[in-house]
Amino acid sequence: MTLEARLRGIVGSAQVLQGGDLSAYEIDWRKRWRGRARLVVRPGSTEETAAVVRACAEFGVAIVPQGGNTGLVGASVPDDSGTQVLLHLGRLNRVREIDAANLAMTVEAGCLLQSVQEAAAAQGLLFPLSLAAEGSCTIGGNLATNAGGTQVLRYGNARELCLGLEVVTADGELWNGLSGLRKDNTGYDLRDLFIGSEGTLGVITAATLKLHPQPATRGTALATLNWLDEAVAFLSLARERLGAALTGFEVMNRFSLELVGRHFPQLAQPLPGAAWTVLLEQSSSEGAAEAAQRFEDLLALAFEKGLIGDAAVAASLEQSRAMWHLRESIPLAQSLEGLNIKHDISVPISRIPDFVRATDEALARAVPGVRLVDFGHLGDGNLHYNVQAPEDEPAERFLAEREHEVNRIVYDAVTAHGGSISAEHGIGALKRDELAQRKSPVALKLMRAVKGALDPQGRMNPGRVV
Numbered sequence: 001m002t003l004e005a006r007l008r009g010i011v012g013s014a015q016v017l018q019g020g021d022l023s024a025y026e027i028d029w030r031k032r033w034r035g036r037a038r039l040v041v042r043p044g045s046t047e048e049t050a051a052v053v054r055a056c057a058e059f060g061v062a063i064v065p066q067g068g069n070t071g072l073v074g075a076s077v078p079d080d081s082g083t084q085v086l087l088h089l090g091r092l093n094r095v096r097e098i099d100a101a102n103l104a105m106t107v108e109a110g111c112l113l114q115s116v117q118e119a120a121a122a123q124g125l126l127f128p129l130s131l132a133a134e135g136s137c138t139i140g141g142n143l144a145t146n147a148g149g150t151q152v153l154r155y156g157n158a159r160e161l162c163l164g165l166e167v168v169t170a171d172g173e174l175w176n177g178l179s180g181l182r183k184d185n186t187g188y189d190l191r192d193l194f195i196g197s198e199g200t201l202g203v204i205t206a207a208t209l210k211l212h213p214q215p216a217t218r219g220t221a222l223a224t225l226n227w228l229d230e231a232v233a234f235l236s237l238a239r240e241r242l243g244a245a246l247t248g249f250e251v252m253n254r255f256s257l258e259l260v261g262r263h264f265p266q267l268a269q270p271l272p273g274a275a276w277t278v279l280l281e282q283s284s285s286e287g288a289a290e291a292a293q294r295f296e297d298l299l300a301l302a303f304e305k306g307l308i309g310d311a312a313v314a315a316s317l318e319q320s321r322a323m324w325h326l327r328e329s330i331p332l333a334q335s336l337e338g339l340n341i342k343h344d345i346s347v348p349i350s351r352i353p354d355f356v357r358a359t360d361e362a363l364a365r366a367v368p369g370v371r372l373v374d375f376g377h378l379g380d381g382n383l384h385y386n387v388q389a390p391e392d393e394p395a396e397r398f399l400a401e402r403e404h405e406v407n408r409i410v411y412d413a414v415t416a417h418g419g420s421i422s423a424e425h426g427i428g429a430l431k432r433d434e435l436a437q438r439k440s441p442v443a444l445k446l447m448r449a450v451k452g453a454l455d456p457q458g459r460m461n462p463g464r465v466v
Helices: 003-011 046-059 113-122 139-144 190-194 228-245 254-263 288-304 317-328 330-337 349-366 395-416 432-438 441-454
Strands: 039-041 063-066 085-088 095-099 104-108 162-169 174-177 202-210 217-225 246-253 276-284 311-313 344-346 371-377 382-388
Touching: 003 039, 003 046, 046 063, 046 085, 046 162, 046 174, 046 202, 063 139, 063 202, 095 113, 104 113, 104 139, 113 139, 139 202, 162 190, 174 190, 217 228, 217 288, 217 317, 228 246, 228 276, 228 288, 228 349, 246 254, 246 317, 254 276, 254 330, 254 371, 276 288, 276 317, 288 311, 317 330, 330 371, 330 382, 344 395, 349 371, 349 382, 349 395, 382 395, 395 432
Parallel strands: 039 085, 063 085
Antiparallel strands: 095 104, 104 202, 162 174, 162 202, 217 276, 217 311, 246 276, 246 371, 344 382, 371 382
């Protein structure tokens, strides 16, 4: 029996795709990675997933797990060999349980992040992971990449929001670790091995997630600044005055918002253009009047201290959503502007102004006219420091000829400032070789030992991470 026939017997003929147009599965969101799968298989349950993995193990065939295919580092599409099976988990999309008393919910890996948020909200609870791609990314992919998003400042990355996992191992065994426990010191934390592993150690099929009470009130504002030094000081002031109620603190440089205005002119920008704009949000259990006063007092004090210039406070939920929509439209506006060189980096917050100043200057010297799209989560030290071609240079040529040089400049600066070359997007294929050069030899040795122990045949998402 062929592998194809075996897989059709497991999931049904309609769920094994071979030939025809498979571009939705074989091309990544950025259109940078184009592969060719031997076939696409779409299991409908954990048991089917395990059976598919066992069959591929018996035939010695590599597997590429895929969720919403919204990743940015080439980790969720096959290579161009035509030999890999793409395991698409979109049919594993059930909410299995919501345990309100335990502030936990168990969902399958193919659930859209937005669906998870809505299921929690229907019970009066909050699942705080929030990303621009939440309408299309899946919770399995979020965990496999340890996604961050806009509320890490208060709630942490995906890792901090996961209590337990269900995983199909490389040889097709099922590990049920769907614990709702906050405390469980019974040996190595297997959950944390699989979170952030990008499908290279096993296949996440379900997760138990941590929920929070819904905040009673929210406040959202935009404020303009002259430089990131003021933004860091403003962040410190906001932490001092708002405490745990500070849930978001985003920065956007002038060019990033100019791109949004160019490609989405229908989106209102309530403040005049400035070198930098901050988007901040508080979520509070206080009454509306008290929370609003605390928020306005913060902005007034920041103005008095000369940290901010103009400010606009959302007067309604609709205005708050519009402000966040501006921020979340930057990646798409940049994509419409043309191919670019993306950097998802983290640097200690105190060193971010120096990092940006030094790197901006180094890139301007190396590539006159280069355009910098700099935005991200200042509250947790994560910047999306992206580099767009000069206006008169074709984007494709810029990417082909300049990517290595630009990456070297940026990553050397990240290293010099004590940072990381990947904050929330992962390593995938894009940064695998860079990781090998910049990670410590001891760390790489340990990572390869884990990979060898859990996937000795190297069939799980080969060529990614290590």
